[in-house]
Amino acid sequence: AQRVTQPEKLLSVFKGAPVELKCNYSYSGSPELFWYVQYSRQRLQLLLRHISRESIKGFTADLNKGETSFHLKKPFAQEEDSAMYYCALSGLASGANSKLTFGKGITLSVRP
């Protein structure tokens, strides 16, 4: 069975502070990990995925297979980063059925 755990429901920081949103996973095969974001009144959208190794909007995430973690980090938070963030997993061997397993999500609030 595959599972994604986001241990915190809410993170509130001041603008300019560092941010780390935690994500741990459980999966027996080779996982693909994602972070999705939902801004207020908008649809769920992909922020980044580990195979791309990109930095999007200043966010990065490194897959740590030893710790089974995929924490999302940003050195200096901006007010526009305030949103709901979901960590998600799919199996690389799943072929086209890349169904996603999501964590419960965390609300990031960046105060001015």
Add this chain to the structure above:
Amino acid sequence: GAGVSQSPRYKVAKRGQDVALRCDPISGHVSLFWYQQALGQGPEFLTYFQNEAQLDKSGLPSDRFFAERPEGSVSTLKIQRTQQEDSAVYLCASSSGSLTETQYFGPGTRLLVL
């Protein structure tokens, strides 16, 4: 181009009523997914189509839930004899079907069963 669209955006049903939720995927997208998102939870997988074939329905919570995609484009999720626990946001996502392709989500249909 146009993204994934869903209709209706909001639906209020009396307990016991049947409802039908529609998803229009991005044109040409082979894969289509339905997810259910209860309040305060992350989305949970319901079912998956590749073109018109329903290849995975392992997430459907009961036989009251039925999904179809008869021509390989538009999909309908039907819930029969709705119960209060069916109240949730129902999300549709589509992708091109290749292994590394991103899933694009629709705005969701918020269903409230009274």
